[in-house]
Amino acid sequence: MHKRTLYLIILTLLLAAYYLFLGIYLHNIGYHNQESLFYAEKNKILFEGIGNRLKVMGLTSPILPFYGSTIFSYKNFLLGPVFASAIGTAILFFIMARTLTKRSHDDYYMLILLILFALHPGLLYTACSGKSIYLVLICLFQFFYHILRYYKSNTTFHVSIASIFLVVLVFCDYKFIWLTLFFIPLVLFIATQSMNLSETETVFRLVQSFNTPALRRKLINKTFAIYIIIFLLPLASIAIFKMLNLTHANDLDYFLDSPYATWTVLADRLGFEQATSFAHYQSSQISPLVTASIALYCPMIIIAIYLFRHNTYQILTIAAPFGFVEFLQIKYDKIFLSQEYFLIFLILSLLCVVFRGHRHENQRMMKTLLTATVIVQLFAGFFFLKNSFIDEEREFITTLIHSSPNNGQVENKEMASFLDTLPNDQQIMMDDAVAYPVIAFTHHVQRLTLPYQETYLSASEAPEHYVNYILIATDRNPLTGYTQLNNKYLPAIHKSDSNVNLQKVYETDNWVLYKVL
């Protein structure tokens, strides 16, 4: 093995160990987030659940991060996602560092990469939170890397690999399907540029191509072919996945809209509702200055644009994510832009620096600029996380900095502990659309009657015949409106069958456990 590769592997392993240490530490002092708890619950069902698990297996979304967490969930369901994100982020570092070592032997750039991966709060959040951002960033890096390589080599290999990574990206975060919109004009531009014409200006090339029948045919064929090669896989995969949703869940958008399939439905709504309920609520993310805030968060992107200033393709390619993020702001106006969408610019700018930085004629100036931006980015990363509108992001940085125990999930843990004390033969009905954190903390998923099981429907109509306990969301539970098993359920069940008697056996602020008599 090459010496540099060996060092790189050692460095990656050390980084993975560092992330794991931080991740486990945060886990132990109580930091959890909705996404990792959701994966933990689904993995529990997958490995230990009883009944028809096909839907859980195939329609849980985002599906690939879920499978990523499954790989590490064999021993510990709660730590599985943390292991996945820690090792995944270390792999991201390895991929980027390997790309760098292939292009340059200047250790300065490696140092920059290492500093950012070791200290940048956003990347630490990626690595230690158990969220799926790591996979998004890996795919995003690979997608843009191969697109940039394609511009240079014009080979099918790079464009098809880019397409495959776009598919993976979409299955890590569905919103990235909108990124394709911003590649549509770009592809036409690429096709026009690749025509063998005497004109040099793009507009004139386009005019010439469209006014000559043979050239027009060629241009259309080529443009269409590139569209197909880049977009067929993601679009067809989505179409097929939607069809599977339709056949198995009677809903094309089950994976997007159902709280049983994805954690984002409730988490996003809840986050927004909570944030906007404050009187002094004012979001910079609502303003049209998202692009400016990205530049503040990641000034290195300006250097990236500067490095490609003579290459129109590449500039337009870097511009595409800006359009994408602005579009998300308009399309999903009730959702805050999470750290993930800022981090894509950090990765993109690093990719550009890896690609071109070492080739700049004035290395001293380049390195000075990069050092300054790295320092700014470390602080900006901290600032953005600390002032994030998303609770989980704020809690992450405060828990990490202050090392103080996080009590966000105490109540769910308390209820889960109580459920674990119940006799083994007792069945508890609960709705994992809202109660997945409780399930994630329990140890006996076989005792639970959950909506993925065929008996759930009957149990919810005639609980006395099927279950011994029912977990109800109280009115104080912010998600009470999203589950059938809330306070409205009890009068309804009494009305349909007056013989059903329920006895309250355990209560917390958000949950009440009833025994069915």
Place this chain on the structure above:
Amino acid sequence: MTISVPELLVRDGFLARTDREKIEALAIATEQSFIKVALGQGYISRKNYGRSLNNAGYEFQPVRDEAFDVDVLKHITLIFADAHMALPLRIENGKVVTLMADPSDRLFVDFVKMTYNLDAEIVVADDLEITRLSHILLGGEYVKSAVFDLLNKDPNSSALTTFTNPQLIIFFLLLALFAVGAVLHFKAVMVIVNIIMSVFFLVAIIFKLFLALVGSRFELYQAVTKHELAHAHNDQMPVYTILLPVYKEDKLIKKLIWNLQSIDYPREKLDVKLLIEEGDDQTLNAVRNLDFPGVFDVVIVPYHQPKTKPKACNYGLRFARGKYLTIYDAEDVPDSDQLKKVVTLFNKLPEQYICVQSALNYFNRNENFLTRMFTLEYSFWFDYMLPGLDTLDIPIPLGGTSNHFKLDALLELGAWDPFNVTEDADLGVRAYAKGYKVALVNSTTYEEANNEPINWIRQRSRWIKGYMQTYLVHMRNPARLIRKIGIRGFLGFNFFVGATPITFLFYPILLIIFLIYVIFDISSIKLLFPDWVLFVSIFNLMVGNILMIYVNMMAVFKRRFYELILFAIANPIYWLLHSAAAYMGLYQLVVKPFYWEKTNHGLSKVNSATNVIK
């Protein structure tokens, strides 16, 4: 005779004096007669040669029914008779009745006199008729050797025995086990079968995608660069043999010979053998009627079963003079610089590389649906799959034509198996097993894509049957195969050669199950599909189809055949044709394993322009 034939041809203006000198020099160098070189190296057409002899008062005699004496024939070898286009037949009236294409061939006349101690009575005849008779009367030993050499040398590699006893025992044991299991525990057995099929498909799909990606990675790699080719000088080129096995290809002969003229290779170093079957008068007459000179010798393959292309090639091999050898089909249009590229590549490669495979593609790709699909398939196969196998060091199943061999190594391997109907794929594995390697060259031969469905199914059934034969031959002793080609080669062989027919046999079964699943009650099907098996099956069906369609698209994208890209979507229908062919091949494997399903060529209405590389 007062004037010699060479002089006659010069006098009649059919031959330049300088050409005559060249022919004479070449004749001495190659130990052939003047007329053999003049006709075989394209200095004069048969029409002009006949015209010149007629003008001089000679008339070609019909010789097919001439009596012959075995005792006379045993004094001459086929090689010598063939080299001189002359054949002593019998002794009559104290003279040896001798057929000669060139009555002024002093060397042969002297040979007759010295061998039989009698003067020759020369019967002037058409060179093709003499060649035909020579091969029929003297080629017995050669054709036997062409058929049985491999069998005698390495019986384990011969496909003469289709199923060995242990293979039959294992097959029937599995069948019995399945039947008994199905009676006792139908559900459990069907679940196991489902699991096996699903996992098999999953691995096969992933393997093919992986191969395609590995292959596509080296898209820009040029085995031989333009610069290297520019430095390949004619005087450094060795003699190159081209075998052209043809059967009832009278419509294509003119095109074939014309295409060969455009090959950029020194003419005197080309040794082209047109292999015509004994009973194929159609093709022989077409050759006779050619009105332009062609660079080729005719070799008549005497009748012997099995009547297969590899047998004809093995026979032609006995007369090959080249250092390297390649095969082209009748409709092939190779890149004009292909031979030079191959020689340059062989010079660069280590000794263990004994074969270089060129890419194949189609000149009539836009003719109809079938030709478009065929082009998609071939582009994927030759541009991605084979480079993928090559990179991973897995045995390459050679393509039917345009594989270039080192002649000595080919002979050492025992040449082609005449009992195997995909002798090329078999040879690739055998070469690999002996530690030899196959390389790929960045040159393409354009063929005629089959444009007629029945003809297509016939051709494909032969290919799939051949893959089954090859698989059965090499899997007679799996442990030995692993020892020879390693575990990676073994897995590659299983997933490439073995899995191909099995995939096509399974495909319609799974499609029917899917249709039942969609149309009828889902719950009853679920009994046979546990959750995760159903999940894998759905993944295979959806993702597998998409990926296979996509890799086909990648291949035509690479070739810049943009207009074909959408046709890749029709692959699932095209695979049904494969399945039909696979079942036909399976049936033939049992009832007539050596039967060669002849593909009709020349059906295309598209013109095959010669592919001159500038």
